[in-house]
Structures are given as C-alpha cells and as structure tokens.
Amino acid sequence: MAEERMTDTGQAEQEAGLSVVATSTDGIRVLSLAGEIDHHTGDQLRRALDVTGAVRPRTVIDMCQVTFMDSTGINILIAAYRAVTEAGGWLRLAGPTDSVLRVLHIVGVDDIIECHPTLHEAMAS
Template identity: 80%
Template sequence: MAEGRMTDTGQAEQAGGLSVVATATDGIRVLTLAGEIDHHTGDRLRHALDVTDAARPRIVIDMSRVTFMDSSGINILINAYQAVTDAGGWLRLAAPTDSVHRVLQLVGVDDVIACRPTLHEALTP
C-alpha cells in the first residue's frame, strides 16, 4: 500500500453502543465503526455519512468491529450510497464481520455497494 497521510478529525463519538471515528487518508473519508448499528444508534452513522456540502465525496466505512446491523443500518447505507453517487463520489465498505457480511449478502447490498475484505483494499482504487 502506498503510504498515505492519515488525518484524525477528532470526531470519535459514542451513542448507545456505536462509536464512529472519522479520519481521512489521501482525501478519502474513513469512518471506523465499532458496536451495533440499529434503530437506536443509526442517527450517529447517518450524521457521519452526511455529504450535503461535499463535492465528489469518497468514503470508506471500516466495519471490522461492527457486531450487529439491522434493517436500519441497511437503509442508512443505501441512502448514503445514493447521496454519494449523486454527488459524483463513491462509497465502499471494508472488512465487515461475518455476521454483518451475511446480512449484506442476504439483502443484496454487496451487489450495489463495493464491499472489500480489508481496509487496505477498500482504500485502493
């Protein structure tokens, strides 16, 4: 992997079982999640994925520490994918846990949103 600059934006936040840490690597926003994505915690992720003011956003969501995701999380990811794509950018998922990856496969999200086995691969074009 080419060595890139990683910038911590200092946005580590916790909300009812979900932490979201936002950093940047070579102009790509990296959201590192830990915990559960559900109806109670989804707003934290939705807020972190807001691309209202971004031109051509590039976002990678590191899901290696997500232990659970329900339909609320699926809806957030699909809405974010649509917003990012409409803005001319892209969204990729990195290293989902086995249980989360099964959910993504069952509903076909992995056919729509690029899902890479590692963070490194998600950051690589």
Template identity: 75%
Template structure:
C-alpha cells in the same frame, strides 16, 4: 498519512452502542465503526455519512468492529450510497464481519456497494 477530525474519540462502544471515528487518508473519508448499528444508534451513523455540500465525496467505512446490524443500518447505507453517488463520489465497505456481510448479501447491498475484505484493499481500490 492519516489526517482529519475525530467524530467520536471512543474506541470501544458501550454495550448496545456505536462508536464512529472519522479520519481522512489520501482524500478519502474513513469511518471506523465499533459496536452495533440499529434503530438506537442509526442517527449517529447517518450524521457521519452526511455529504451535504461535498463535491465528489469519497468514503470508506471500516466495518470490521461492527458486531450487529439490522435493517436500520441497511437503509442508512443505501441512502448514503444514493447521496454519495448523486454527488459524483464513491463509497466502499471494508472488513465486514461474517454476520454483517451475511445481512449485506441477503438484502443485496453488496451488489450496489463494493464490499472489500480489508481496509487497505478498500483504500487501494
């Protein structure tokens, strides 16, 4: 059963924008991203990934609707991994498109953050 609060009620991101919808499933914060992650939209994702004051945060990021990600997104994900790990939690990525998965692989993010093909697999792992 899904419960939680929505950060952004929009499903479709405007051209060049990013939509972030936050829900919770079995105690795991699920962030569903739609659109582009770059220097224009990075702060929105950074805020959604803030785990300040959260003990043992568990986060799954559904990236199946991310159409573009540059180094801004890479840096945000690495910082989130460090913060979540430092708080004794876990973070996983789910459903990254081929182009985004290529970026994650080329810079080695997939070596430190578990990347799973589907949201269901990420939630079950």
C-alpha cells in the same frame, strides 16, 4: 506503494452501542465503526455519513468491529450510497464481520455497494 497519510479530524462520537471515528487519508473519508447499528444508533451513523456540501465525496466505512446490523443500517447505507453517487463520489465498505456480511449478502447490498475484505483493499481499489 504510495505513503498513506492519516489525519485525525477529531470527529469521534459514541452513543450506547456504537462508536464512530472519522479520519481522512489522502482525501478519502474513513469512518471506523465499532458496535451495533440499529434503530438506537442509526442517527449517529446517518450524521457521520452526511455529505452535504462535499465535492466528489469518497468514503470508506470500516466495519471490522461492527457486531450487529439490522434493517436500519441497511437503509442508512443505501441512502448514503445514493447521496454520494449523486454527488459524483463513491462509498465502499471494508472488512465487514461474517454476521454483517451475511446480512449484506442476504438483502443484496453487497451487489450495490463495493465490499472489500480489508480497509487497505477498499482504499486502493
């Protein structure tokens, strides 16, 4: 197995209810989220997912600490998926909690965006 190199980009934001930490591993952006994704925190996630100017962006969103997500989060994920795909890259979700996975499944996002049980599997696939 190839050695994973983790580089902290120093980008960490926290608003009431959501923490976003951006790191990079072997050219893959990893956004580690903790808390709630809703209309109060959506702009923070939208900014973190911005791929403007990125060449073939590859992004994994680690959702193992997301406790709640409403339609705001669903819309942001779909918009980010479209932007990343149009730029020739990909977007994957890792480790969504049961409640978040249920929402993703109900609305069919898990049929559009790859969901993996762990961060390691999302990075390796």
